Amino acid sequence: MIRKDFKIISDWIKKDSTVLDLGCGDSTLLEYLKINKNISGYGFEKDINKVQESIKKNINVIQADFNVGLAKYFNSNFFDYAVMTQALQENKNPNHIILEMLRVAREGIVTFPNMGFWKNRFQLGFLGRMPVSNSLPNNWFDTPNIHLCTFNDFEKLCGDLEIIILDKKVLNNNYSTNFLLKIFPNFFGEIALYRFKKD
Amino acid sequence: MQNKLDKNSVGIVSPSSVEIKQSLELDCGKTIENFCLVYETYGKLNKEKNNAILICHALSGDHHAAGYHDINDKKPGWWDVCIGPNKPFDTNKFFIVSLNNLGGCMGSTGPNTLDKKTGNEYGPDFPIVTVNDWVNSQKLLADYLGINAWACVIGGSLGGMQALQWAISYPDKIRNSIIIAAAAKLSAQNIAFNEVARQSIITDPEFHDGHYNKFGVIPKRGLSIARMLGHITYLSDDSMRQKFGRDLREGKLHFGYDVDFQVESYLRYQAQAFVERFDANTYLLMTKALDYFDPAKEHGGDLSKALENTKSRFLVLSFTSDWRFSSSRSHEIVKSLVRARKSVSYSEIEANHGHDAFLMPIPQYLGVLKNFMENV
Numbered sequence: 001m002i003r004k005d006f007k008i009i010s011d012w013i014k015k016d017s018t019v020l021d022l023g024c025g026d027s028t029l030l031e032y033l034k035i036n037k038n039i040s041g042y043g044f045e046k047d048i049n050k051v052q053e054s055i056k057k058n059i060n061v062i063q064a065d066f067n068v069g070l071a072k073y074f075n076s077n078f079f080d081y082a083v084m085t086q087a088l089q090e091n092k093n094p095n096h097i098i099l100e101m102l103r104v105a106r107e108g109i110v111t112f113p114n115m116g117f118w119k120n121r122f123q124l125g126f127l128g129r130m131p132v133s134n135s136l137p138n139n140w141f142d143t144p145n146i147h148l149c150t151f152n153d154f155e156k157l158c159g160d161l162e163i164i165i166l167d168k169k170v171l172n173n174n175y176s177t178n179f180l181l182k183i184f185p186n187f188f189g190e191i192a193l194y195r196f197k198k199d
Numbered sequence: 200m201q202n203k204l205d206k207n208s209v210g211i212v213s214p215s216s217v218e219i220k221q222s223l224e225l226d227c228g229k230t231i232e233n234f235c236l237v238y239e240t241y242g243k244l245n246k247e248k249n250n251a252i253l254i255c256h257a258l259s260g261d262h263h264a265a266g267y268h269d270i271n272d273k274k275p276g277w278w279d280v281c282i283g284p285n286k287p288f289d290t291n292k293f294f295i296v297s298l299n300n301l302g303g304c305m306g307s308t309g310p311n312t313l314d315k316k317t318g319n320e321y322g323p324d325f326p327i328v329t330v331n332d333w334v335n336s337q338k339l340l341a342d343y344l345g346i347n348a349w350a351c352v353i354g355g356s357l358g359g360m361q362a363l364q365w366a367i368s369y370p371d372k373i374r375n376s377i378i379i380a381a382a383a384k385l386s387a388q389n390i391a392f393n394e395v396a397r398q399s400i401i402t403d404p405e406f407h408d409g410h411y412n413k414f415g416v417i418p419k420r421g422l423s424i425a426r427m428l429g430h431i432t433y434l435s436d437d438s439m440r441q442k443f444g445r446d447l448r449e450g451k452l453h454f455g456y457d458v459d460f461q462v463e464s465y466l467r468y469q470a471q472a473f474v475e476r477f478d479a480n481t482y483l484l485m486t487k488a489l490d491y492f493d494p495a496k497e498h499g500g501d502l503s504k505a506l507e508n509t510k511s512r513f514l515v516l517s518f519t520s521d522w523r524f525s526s527s528r529s530h531e532i533v534k535s536l537v538r539a540r541k542s543v544s545y546s547e548i549e550a551n552h553g554h555d556a557f558l559m560p561i562p563q564y565l566g567v568l569k570n571f572m573e574n575v
Binding site (some may be wrong): 040042046049051052053054056058059060061062063064072073074075145 | 210252278514532533534537538540543545546547548549566567570571573574
């Protein structure tokens with residue numbers, strides 16, 4: 001069963017387009033897009049074990065840290081889409097990486113966990129502890145998530161960077177949606193997907 | 200003996216040779232006619248003849264890539280870690296061809312063979328051949344073997360350059376190309392090392408302008424120094440430190456110029472072994488082939504233009520501690536392939552063995568190769 005967020009991303013992506021997946025993991029998404037949307041493109045991945053898995057799937061993958069690799073490998077407007085799932089918060093400079101995504105691609109797609117989810121707010125606000133939840137499973141001392149944000153924070157950054165949000169989907173940790181998520185996304189949403197482009 | 204012929208070895212193998220009765224026009228302008236290529240094959244060519252793999256050797260390599268010539272051989276072929284049943288280049292699945300390149304010294308026509316026109320040994324008069332010439336000669340070998348297209352062409356270092364050149368020269372004759380620890384052209388530093396190696400050979404009093412065999416001698420000292428220098432560039436600072444450190448051979452300093460340290464002893468031993476098996480003229484020729492390689496040159500230095508017509512899938516690999524052809528040299532190849540929108544994967548393998556890592560049984564390295572080969 002393919003993850004719901006991958007399904008949504010696939011719906012956003014046009015057939016036969018070119019896609020760059022930053023932090024592509026074992027390339028499950030790229031494989032899905034290749035089969036369903038006949039995309040071509042590359043994945044970027046640091047972890048050699050995941051690179052091996054991608055190669056096994058016959059997906060083009062470049063072992064590199066995308067914080068330095070993007071500028072090295074790709075000219076401007078090289079791709080139709082630059083995708084980054086659940087890795088934005090692990091970046092040293094999320095604002096830079098978002099702009100880089102929109103340099104190499106016409107559109108960007110990101111997914112990330114919501115720090116403003118009510119359980120996270122509760123843990124910090126009432127228990128006085130750094131949140132640990134399904135979408136943020138790590139303790140504060142061993143988390144790769146160094147730049148967590150809320151959906152509102154992300155949307156403000158997009159505004160500051162003159163980026164237009166084209167699509168937005170908010171999900172809970174089971175990658176499904178409901179009435180509450182639609183009314184109070186920044187309170188009840190756990191994961192968001194955004195599609196955006198430069199103004 | 201038991202383990203030599205285990206289920207993962209190709210076992211006892213013997214080389215074949217073929218007289219190519221065609222003329223080959225070389226990049227230097229000369230033509231070579233009726234030349235001999237020595238090669239080994241492992242595995243079986245299938246009915247469709249679409250499972251053939253070409254292995255290209257590096258500077259000092261030859262056709263003996265896997266298995267043993269004799270049950271008493273101490274060492275298997277140079278790439279035995281990768282070639283055999285259930286290994287990355289699986290002989291259960293593929294028909295693997297490994298040859299001694301033209302200009303080599305292990306049986307193929309080269310400086311130490313007879314020029315039939317003159318009846319004399321070629322010696323220094325053997326024309327300088329290029330990577331491009333090698334690929335053209337390998338194409339003639341493929342024709343002879345009835346192989347229309349290679350499922351994959353693979354090589355490390357100078358061998359990787361041949362794998363790259365194949366994709367450029369014969370886009371319809373190669374479906375996959377694996378380029379390991381290579382570069383699209385040598386740097387000034389690379390050429391400088393080669394020049395020191397050449398000078399040490401050429402200035403050896405026993406070189407006799409390349410006609411040393413006529414005098415019944417070989418330029419041992421020059422070839423030794425060339426090999427020692429080369430060998431240092433194949434290892435990393437780390438691997439030398441681990442292997443030798445500052446260990447003394449006899450536990451004390453001698454205050455003389457003979458061997459004190461283990462590393463000196465090792466280099467002398469390696470050089471000695473090399474001098475006994477390798478021809479000095481071939482060594483010179485190989486270093487020139489390296490220096491001259493630059494497929495982007497005829498495209499105004501734009502490698503992605505040179506790669507425009509390629510059709511194969513590519514796998515590019517480098518090793519973290521390789522400083523002879525560092526990872527950044529592989530990045531240049533990958534970048535050009537990406538710009539040309541080619542199918543390419545790249546992995547940078549963590550290894551402390553230096554350039555020689557491509558010959559080592561590093562699990563992640565073998566894993567990447569194996570996974571790539573599954574889709575070949």
